[in-house]
Amino acid sequence: MRTRIPLLTEIPLLVWLVVLWGALWQDxxxxxxxxxxAIALVVVNVxxxxxxxxxxxxxxxxxxxxxxxxxxxxxxxxxxxLWVALTKGPRTRNAVLAVRLRSRSDLIVTATGHTISLxxxxxxxxxxxxxxxxYLHCLDIESPEGAERFRDQVLRIEEGLIKSIGSKxxxxxxxxxxxxGQRGGAR
Numbered sequence: 001m002r003t004r005i006p007l008l009t010e011i012p013l014l015v016w017l018v019v020l021w022g023a024l025w026q027d028x029x030x031x032x033x034x035x036x037x038a039i040a041l042v043v044v045n046v047x048x049x050x051x052x053x054x055x056x057x058x059x060x061x062x063x064x065x066x067x068x069x070x071x072x073x074x075x076x077x078x079x080x081x082l083w084v085a086l087t088k089g090p091r092t093r094n095a096v097l098a099v100r101l102r103s104r105s106d107l108i109v110t111a112t113g114h115t116i117s118l119x120x121x122x123x124x125x126x127x128x129x130x131x132x133x134x135y136l137h138c139l140d141i142e143s144p145e146g147a148e149r150f151r152d153q154v155l156r157i158e159e160g161l162i163k164s165i166g167s168k169x170x171x172x173x174x175x176x177x178x179x180x181g182q183r184g185g186a187r
Contacts, residue, residue, distance in 0.1 A: 066160035077120040084140045095141035099154045101132040112158045
């Protein structure tokens with residue numbers, strides 16, 4: 001028998017499921033959303049879903065900076081992928097890299113993986129939840145220095161997410177790492 005998760009902890013999941021329900025039916029009327037809430041309550045009580053634990057803080061300015069940087073990363077990476085395809089074609093050297101994240105939060109790890117996968121030239125292959133390690137397939141990695149640059153990019157994405165929605169503890173880890181001149185510890 002599993003322990004009951006408090007309803008207050010389930011609220012982010014319930015809200016997400018109701019929004020998803022409305023999107024699936026393309027109908028955000030009150031009746032449809034109430035029905036979606038009823039289905040969401042059944043889902044969270046019948047199926048075990050780990051609780052979505054939020055960091056308890058939201059920094060809108062850091063979130064805006066993150067979005068602008070993300071759009072810039074997508075634009076730059078799109079041109080880089082185009083250039084690699086035109087100049088190297090099938091001779092491109094790729095790599096699968098492990099990047100150990102600083103955060104243990106499922107939300108931050110998942111958001112980091114999704115964000116990096118949306119940037120052309122990389123894709124999450126696997127996630128080791130116990131160590132918060134992302135395994136990524138990366139386009140055009142030809143040297144150890146290129147691999148380190150890519151790892152740093154992933155850690156910068158994680159840092160942006162932590163500054164936006166991470167917990168106070170995660171934010172302290174990021175700030176301490178910067179003060180010590182480190183970018184993410186063990187890799």
